[in-house]
Amino acid sequence: MxxxxxxxxxxxxxxxxxxxxxxxxxxxxxxxxxxxxxxxxxxxxxxxxxxxxxxxxxxxxxxxxxxxxxxxxxxxxxxxxxxxxxxxxxxxxxxxxxxxxxxxxxxxxxxxxxxxxxxxxxxxxxxxxLQGLFAMSLSHKIVQVKEGNWALVHAAAGGVGLWLCQLLKALGAKTIGTASTAEKMKLAVENGADYVINYEEEKDLVKTIEEVTGGYGVDVVYDGIGKDQTQNNVNVVAKHGTIVTYGAASGFPAPISHATLTAKNIRFVGPAESALMRNIGxxxxxxxxxxxxxxxxxxxxxxxxxxxxxxxxxxxxxxxxxxxxxxxxxxxx
Ligand SMILES: NC(=O)c1ccc[n+]([C@@H]2O[C@H](COP(=O)([O-])OP(=O)(O)OC[C@H]3O[C@@H](n4cnc5c(N)ncnc54)[C@H](OP(=O)(O)O)[C@@H]3O)[C@@H](O)[C@H]2O)c1
Incomplete structure (x- = not known):
């Protein structure tokens, strides 16, 4: 030895x-x-x-x-x-x-x-x-993203965000990213995002996403930002879609009522990597x-x-x- x-x-x-x-x-x-x-x-x-x-x-x-x-x-x-x-x-x-x-x-x-x-x-x-395993579990297990699905990835140029953009591209999903600067927007596109919105400048994020998706909304929202995006997430998620909230960079997400979930039959999931890593298949x-x-x-x-x-x-x-x-x-x- x-x-x-x-x-x-x-x-x-x-x-x-x-x-x-x-x-x-x-x-x-x-x-x-x-x-x-x-x-x-x-x-x-x-x-x-x-x-x-x-x-x-x-x-x-x-x-x-x-x-x-x-x-x-x-x-x-x-x-x-x-x-x-x-x-x-x-x-x-x-x-x-x-x-x-x-x-x-x-x-x-x-x-x-x-x-x-x-x-x-x-x-x-x-x-x-950590970021790679977590993003893999978010896109392959927490939600099993399919070809053609619409996904919204907040903070798309961040650590988890860039992983998600690339994994979703490989799965054939259409990804809308958000980011706060032109440089970050460019990076997200270079790494797989199909559309990127500057959420610091965009006055009506929900309307823009509706336009991009032809009124459909997104099948899945990936959100590590929390509080600032809770309402936007509820508004843009499509019927039967999933909001995945895994972080609170802007503060804890606001509560989502049962009535809000049932109105569009949506799921609201809050995964934590510490538990996931021990239990992922x-x-x-x-x-x-x-x-x-x-x-x-x-x-x-x-x-x-x-x-x-x-x-x-x-x-x-x-x-x-x-x-x-x-x-x-x-x-x-
Ligand atoms: N649940 C879990 O087990 C788990 C595991 C891994 C990561 N996470 C969470 O996932 C999120 C991303 O993690 P990461 O390590 O990859 O970080 P990151 O995305 O590289 O950094 C955070 C990004 O969030 C955006 N942001 C928006 N509002 C913000 C605010 N008020 N304050 C600070 N940042 C803000 C910023 O991007 P813009 O400038 O583009 O807005 C910032 O660069 C974090 O919330 C993290 O805690 C959770």
Whole structure:
């Protein structure tokens, strides 16, 4: 077995209080843990930053273990715990989906670490895992989108948004994206959106979507924005359609009454990736294999906005919240 020297202290970001980006404290003396039964210790090289980290930081998701947030990273296994570790061994390059990613080292359940295929470029696995798996589950499982379906994707140039645009294109759906700038609109079109609307400038989003769809509306709405779009979503969804709300970048979505649902026989779904990843058909490994197969066959362009230093985590969060980013945000310890 290869032996790797593991320091006792590491760089990382800790939060002691919930709040704005300034609560993220960069430290260089956090303890490095020892993996327990069924766990591995990973030396992270690329850390995925997701909008959901903002909710954790604000205290909307619970208390992170050790005060360290971050749902995913890519790196190398440096130590394995006792018991079944899914055949992982020291030196394996993996990407993982668990908790505690804003650090140089993270202990993760071996069942949620997946070997990165050799043909995947460095950083791409960390950029793709959470947003890619989530977008795949939204388009293939939560709603099984069919050829010819109309889809509305809010924040189409964001991380999940660009994945959805590309996956929906591959499924033969017709996608209307929304975005806040001309640059973001262009990016959404380059990555599969058929139409894009600047929802900061468009006075009547509903009317425009009605015109684009010939009065039909959309079969599915994908919304990570929440409050600002709740009413528009109800108005544009077609009869028997589905509103999928999975985020609250503008605030929690307003309640939708039973009468509103029954008026058009619509479904309102609120999936969470933490539950999905454990329950998606075939499990985590099968979906990871599918994810990397999709990327390797050049079916998906994994757009990386920037790779920040972990010491610049406050700036990374501020940029994300100020809507300055597109695609994926990464950090390096
Ligand atoms: N439920 C789950 O398990 C799950 C899993 C993954 C992601 N999500 C959610 O999915 C959404 C997208 O995640 P992501 O990581 O891919 O982020 P992202 O889309 O890359 O970033 C958020 C985007 O939302 C748009 N936005 C609209 N109103 C906003 C506001 N008031 N404040 C901030 N941003 C606003 C911005 O795009 P424009 O400038 O174009 O408006 C911004 O770039 C987030 O809400 C996230 O929490 C949920």
């Amino acid at each position: 290869t032996s790797v020297s593991i320091p006792r202290r590491m760089k990382g970001v800790q939060i002691k209080n919930f709040g704005d980006a300034e609560v993220l404290q960069y430290k260089t003396d956090l303890p490095v843990g020892v993996p327990g039964h069924g766990e591995v210790l990973v030396k992270n090289e690329f850390i995925g930053i997701n909008y959901v980290d903002v909710y954790w930081r604000r205290g909307m998701m619970g208390i992170p273990p050790n005060g360290i947030i971050g749902r995913e990273a890519e790196g190398t296994v440096v130590s394995t715990g006792a018991g079944d570790v899914n055949s992982l061994k020291v030196g394996d390059r993996v990407v993982w989906l668990a908790m505690g990613g804003y650090a140089e080292y993270t202990i993760v359940p071996a069942s949620l670490a997946y070997p990165v295929p050799a043909d995947i470029k460095p950083g791409v696995a960390a950029a793709a895992l 075939g499990g985590f490994e099968k979906w990871c294999a599918k994810l990397f197969d999709t990327i390797a066959n050049d079916k998906i362009n994994v757009v990386i906005h920037d790779t920040y230093s972990l010491s610049e985590i406050v700036r990374a969060h501020k940029d994300l919240e100020a809507r300055k980013t597109t695609g994926k945000v990464l950090a390096k310890p």
